[in-house]
Amino acid sequence: MPRRPIVKKEYTLGERVYLVEIAKGLRLTWKHFTFNVRASFRKGPHTVPTCWQYPEDRREIAPIFRGAHMLQLNDKGQELCVGCGMCARACPAKCITVKRGKPAEGEEDKYAGKTMCASFEVDMLRCIFCGNCEKACPKGALVLGQDYELAEYEPEKCIYDKERLLANFQRAKAEGRLKPPPKPIPVDAPPPKKKAAAGKAAKASASEKAAKGKAAAPKEAKKKDDKADKAKE
Ligand code: SF4
């Protein structure tokens, strides 16, 4: 590829003296300074437009954001998790441990299924927030919520047990930060079998005809050429 020629810029006298350019830069700096000073006296948490006043001023989280895990309850307050372990099997980081159990006598109403998780642990130090566990759960029990402040002083606190996962759900529900349910993926109805078979047969016959036509075309051309030669003679 040919290189573009280097064109040396011709500077004007004002540019060579620099004073005008310095004045222009100072004007821009002053403009931003006064804008920010005026903005900082405005009411509201997000006063200075160039920076977010965290933690008072928080950004809105996208509904698809994947944060801390939570175990959901249904409308009757029953635990949805049945302890099947599908989430643990789908986890690429192997950070979920589930033990299945049966509800104790008289406690069946606390659970939506016939079985429940006797213990549930998520090691947040290993989690990569891929969301596979959420997708694999057949009951919609495990969800990655919108909590992103996950730092702890002790590593043991980063292993979330069942109580903490349920508490995460309760807090998110109280604060109105529950994730909207996932949209169902539209699936096209399969074509009727008879029509499909008929279509295939029609395609096959069409391709056969085309092949025959291709084979016959050079013969017909040869015949025409022979006729033309005879006529000339
Ligand atoms: S988000 Fe991914 S890495 Fe984290 S627990 Fe779920 S499946 Fe495992």
Ligand code: SF4
């Ligand atoms: S969270 Fe879902 S996938 Fe995991 S054990 Fe419970 S029901 Fe099964």
